[in-house]
Amino acid sequence: MMAQKYLRAIGVPLIAVVVFLLFWEWLVWVNGWPKFKMAAPSDLLPAYERHWNLFVSMGWQTLWRTVLGLVLAVIFGTLLGMIMGFSRIMRDALYPLLVGFNAIPKATVVPIVALMFVGQHDFNTVLLAFMISFFPIAVSVSIGLSTLEPEYRDILRSLGASQATIFWKIALPKTLPEFFGALKVAVTLAFIGTNLMEIVSPHGRGLGALFDSGRTNSDFPLMFAVLIALAFLGIVLYYIVVALEKIFAGWAERSPG
Amino acid sequence: MANLIEIKGVRHAYRTDAGPLPVLDGLEISVPEGGFVAVVGPSGCGKSTLTRLIAGLMKPDQGEVWLHGERVKGPRSTVGMAFQNPVLLEWRTILKNVLLPLEIVPTKLSRKEAEDRARFLLSLVGLEGFEDKRPSELSGGMRQRASLCRALIHQPDVLILDEPFGALDAFTREDLWQTMHKVKEREPFTGVLITHDLRESIFLADQVVVLSGRPARTQYVLDVPSTGPRTLDDLYTPAAAEQLNILRHQIQIAQGRAQSEDTAA
Numbered sequence: 001m002m003a004q005k006y007l008r009a010i011g012v013p014l015i016a017v018v019v020f021l022l023f024w025e026w027l028v029w030v031n032g033w034p035k036f037k038m039a040a041p042s043d044l045l046p047a048y049e050r051h052w053n054l055f056v057s058m059g060w061q062t063l064w065r066t067v068l069g070l071v072l073a074v075i076f077g078t079l080l081g082m083i084m085g086f087s088r089i090m091r092d093a094l095y096p097l098l099v100g101f102n103a104i105p106k107a108t109v110v111p112i113v114a115l116m117f118v119g120q121h122d123f124n125t126v127l128l129a130f131m132i133s134f135f136p137i138a139v140s141v142s143i144g145l146s147t148l149e150p151e152y153r154d155i156l157r158s159l160g161a162s163q164a165t166i167f168w169k170i171a172l173p174k175t176l177p178e179f180f181g182a183l184k185v186a187v188t189l190a191f192i193g194t195n196l197m198e199i200v201s202p203h204g205r206g207l208g209a210l211f212d213s214g215r216t217n218s219d220f221p222l223m224f225a226v227l228i229a230l231a232f233l234g235i236v237l238y239y240i241v242v243a244l245e246k247i248f249a250g251w252a253e254r255s256p257g
Numbered sequence: 258m259a260n261l262i263e264i265k266g267v268r269h270a271y272r273t274d275a276g277p278l279p280v281l282d283g284l285e286i287s288v289p290e291g292g293f294v295a296v297v298g299p300s301g302c303g304k305s306t307l308t309r310l311i312a313g314l315m316k317p318d319q320g321e322v323w324l325h326g327e328r329v330k331g332p333r334s335t336v337g338m339a340f341q342n343p344v345l346l347e348w349r350t351i352l353k354n355v356l357l358p359l360e361i362v363p364t365k366l367s368r369k370e371a372e373d374r375a376r377f378l379l380s381l382v383g384l385e386g387f388e389d390k391r392p393s394e395l396s397g398g399m400r401q402r403a404s405l406c407r408a409l410i411h412q413p414d415v416l417i418l419d420e421p422f423g424a425l426d427a428f429t430r431e432d433l434w435q436t437m438h439k440v441k442e443r444e445p446f447t448g449v450l451i452t453h454d455l456r457e458s459i460f461l462a463d464q465v466v467v468l469s470g471r472p473a474r475t476q477y478v479l480d481v482p483s484t485g486p487r488t489l490d491d492l493y494t495p496a497a498a499e500q501l502n503i504l505r506h507q508i509q510i511a512q513g514r515a516q517s518e519d520t521a522a
Binding site: 156 | 309312313314331332333334336338340342344346347348357358360361362391393407411
């Protein structure tokens with residue numbers, strides 16, 4: 001029973017991946033696309049083989065900068081969300097600013113940031129990952145806090161509890177499901193931020209830069225290999241967040257049916 | 258006997274954009290120690306404001322609220338509250354939910370004693386065996402029972418119930434009325450019950466206060482004489498029918514749908 005469950009949990013997604021790769025391979029083969037137009041999955045393995053040391057070092061560059069940007073986004077986003085969640089005035093003041101900031105396509109911010117802090121590639125990349133991913137966190141925390149039913153507050157306040165106690169015992173845990181929902185979105189956004197900067201800035205590092213070097217050499221297999229590596233990193237980070245969510249907000253999950 | 262709850266000449270208005278909205282205007286309520294008063298009145302007449310005043314969650318514009326011979330100036334740990342929404346914390350087990358007030362209020366109980374007391378209260382309301390369940394696994398009536406236990410865990414001398422049975426179906430509600438009597442017998446408290454249900458008011462309370470429409474003042478007080486333990490059958494006696502009739506008439510006056518005798522004359 002148990003073995004069957006695990007087999008299904010791993011086997012089904014695995015089969016889906018294999019089917020997808022076969023379809024891709026077939027698509028390239030049936031159209032007869034040459035290597036300088038489109039890469040097939042069978043071209044990727046040689047690309048990894050040839051550049052594996054680059055993939056490891058560049059992948060690490062991308063990963064640590066994304067994670068650092070994300071951590072900063074979580075800290076800043078949570079603080080901002082708390083300020084907006086607890087104060088009506090601050091919410092009215094900051095919301096339009098935030099929405100406006102979020103509406104600006106981050107691709108346009110990349111050259112500005114790259115020019116402002118020219119040469120500071122690590123800093124630029126972390127900054128962009130942070131800028132692109134703090135918004136959903138701030139919004140979710142502020143909504144979670146501002147929609148706390150007054151009775152929850154009253155239960156503790158009537159016993160003489162301080163605002164800080166109410167926050168730690170009720171407001172914070174009650175907001176966790178929304179927070180993790182936003183964090184899942186933020187993870188993928190942070191990757192986009194990191195890669196935008198890595199691709200655009202000259203002499204960049206990370207998987208984005210590797211992608212760019214593939215582009216300048218018309219090395220399609222390399223470019224696709226980078227995309228797959230990025231997807232892999234994204235999946236790993238996403239499931240780390242899912243695991244954290246299970247630990248800290250597993251109570252919010254209803255068993256189906 | 259000294260009154261445990263004393264509400265004297267309370268007036269209160271909410272500040273709105275359209276100017277002050279008076280909700281309470283000359284409220285007089287006194288509840289003796291161990292007494293149970295039910296407050297009924299038209300919708301939106303300020304009944305919930307009253308509970309917040311007694312709990313010290315807000316201050317009246319005018320008038321005084323006294324508990325135990327002390328003027329209420331802020332929240333006090335000798336109060337227990339239960340609302341229509343049971344507001345249990347989903348991430349805690351039922352037992353941990355019941356224990357919540359003891360994490361705020363200073364207690365002499367050891368951890369073990371506190372847990373034993375929580376288990377005792379849960380068994381009193383019929384939730385034995387549900388201690389380690391999550392609130393989402395319980396029905397509405399069971400959640401309300403758990404919320405009642407949480408309101409009682411720190412042995413408050415005043416229990417404030419703001420329509421706690423309002424969202425329950427009729428049978429569950431009657432079940433909980435009987436549970437309330439059982440609880441009061443074992444865990445005496447002085448109670449204030451806000452309700453829309455006149456049968457509930459005469460079944461549970463020994464004094465029913467009818468509030469007038471907004472702004473609310475004390476319009477009528479009905480004493481419900483008690484002769485021994487009450488059963489649901491008592492609700493179908495001529496005496497109960499008469500009491501319900503009086504209350505129904507008073508509510509109609511409060512809603513402005515009937516004239517009171519003294520103004521009609």
